[in-house]
Amino acid sequence: MIEAYTGASIRAAEQPLLDEGHGDALMRRAARGLARECAAQLRLTSRDGALAGSSAVVLVGPGNNGGDGLWAGSFLRRRGVTVTAVLTGSRAHEAGLDALLAAGGTALRLGENTGEELPAQVSALRTVDVPDVVELMSAADLVVDAILGTGASGGLRGAAADLVEAFTGRDRSGPAVEGRGAPRIVACDLVSGLDADTGEAPEPLLRADATVTFGAAKTAHVVAPGEQAGGALTVVPIGIEDLLGAPAVHRVQGEDVLAAWPRPGATDTKYTRGVLGVVAGAPSYPGAAIMCTQAAVQAGAGMVRFLGDSTARAMVLARSPEVVCSDEQPWDVHVQAWLAGPGVVGDESQAARVQAVIEAEEPAVLDAGALDAAARSVADGPLGAHKVLTPHAGELSQIFEWLAGFGLARATVERTEIEANPLHWAREAARLTGATVLLKGATTVVASPVAGDAASSAGEDCLCLSVGGASPWLATAGSGDTLAGILGTVLAHVAEHPDALADLGPWARGEGRWAAAAALGAGLHALASRAGGEGPVPPSVLAEHVRAVLTRP
Secondary structure (H helix, E strand, O other): EEEEEHHHHHHHHHHHHHHHOOOHHHHHHHHHHHHHHHHHHHHHHOOOOOOOOOEEEEEEEEOOOHHHHHHHHHHHHOOOOOOEEEEOOOOOOOHHHHHHHHOOEEEEEEEEOOOOOOOHHHOEEEEEEEHHHHHHHHHHEEOOOEEEOOOOOOOHHHHHHHHHHHHHOOOOOOOOOOOOOEEEEEEOOOOOOOOOOOOOOOOOOOOOOEEEEEEEHHHOOOOOOOHHHHHHEEEEEEOHHHHHHOOOOEEEEEEHOOOOOOOOOOOOOHHHEEEEEEEEEOOOHHHHHHHHHHHHHHHHOOOEEEEEEEEHHHHHHHOOOOOHHHHHHHOHHOOEEEEOOOOOOHHHHHHHHHHHHHHOOOOOOOHHHHHHHHHHHHHHHOOOOOOOEEOOHHHHHHHHHHHHOOOOOOOOHHHHHHHHOOOHHHHHHHHHOOOOOEEOOOOEEEEOOOOOOOOOOOEEEEOEEEEEEOHHHHHHOOOOHHHHHHHHHHHHHHHHHHOOOOOHHHHOOOOOOHHHHHHHHHHHHHHHHOOOOOOOOOOHHHHHHHHHHHOOO
């Protein structure tokens, strides 16, 4: 589990140590951790794994982030790396710059000398323009982005923005330098310009191969689009860890999924393992019923009960004969949880069953064709955290449009807005509907309207989780049906065993257990997407991979 925090939480944890005069020690610890990761990245570019003879360019901002970069540069220089620091502003961390120069590094200043009054340290440096720095960066083995840190907002501006834009858009058609590929990019704390609290990523961005952050992960590291910009994440302890409060986001990882996934005990029966009722499929989309029921079986449901017409029932039984099929109504059968909506389009009988599931007391996964009915039901009151909505960004945009019809949301929230800040809009949807919202995307976000101890430190009564690691090959028709079946399985188990996921943390108890279950389901889906190697993952095969993941020794 990775706990991610807001920038304000990190600064609050640091402040007592800064007040006691430990600022230099914190920076040195951070810089040494940054230097270690930089050395590891340099070895990836070296034929013999040696650091001596390699080169690094450090892009330096005016604050403590720049100081971390300068100190790290001094440590690299002492290990034989040729280090050039480029100051992107009119100021620099004095001790860090002195350390780099004392170690034999070089420092330059980006921009023309306009005659403004500069610190003596900076005014003595040679100025260079954007094309010169782009050439330096292109020729280096490593570029360290230490321009902006956690406290910045609004993206890159001025000369730093011009530099990043020129470097990322440079012409690569010229002759390559023999034996040299593109430089490795390491971000100090976070990619400059990212919003630490939301993950928003305004261009231009210097996307990194790796990010080294300090004390704890920030929200931007574990949600889209920030996660996709930062590469592999390393968290360096610096001594503030015991002073941190409640995290803003809990990141559920693959090992958490495998450790917490419900597994039967010796005395369990098919009923105590969880009975899942499924309302899915219609004459237009019968395959959805097959895929979600198959996924539920493979994920370990104690029993799957499918409600649908004779054609859909025959197709489901042909693939999964263990599914109990009937044409009954939801109020006629006993289940621990429901899954409703996949492939339910243009069929009045299935639509009526979906509405019955929404109104039922049992927890439910409401997917695809159930989302519109769920949103309209909010007019009668909150759905409850035990109802899990599973939209992608386009579907969430539509949900907001339906909610706007009741005066509960603004008229238009475009898909692009949601993709630019999924964490915010998932929280907003959870707040407006009262449901747990699983927003699918490059990084899946789960938001649940849970107040009290389970709520995040982001100033909102909302429990927020994220899940990553899924193969991009999952972006295919039917993948969501498979996810829905997995989610329904774990929801049914948790309904029967309310404390089943308590080991994940105190936030996974009570009403928080529904969000925990949703995150586990998304995590298993992600693991299954890579179980057969990197390549196309047809949903029918994906369900089989689910079982393979759960049966690993």
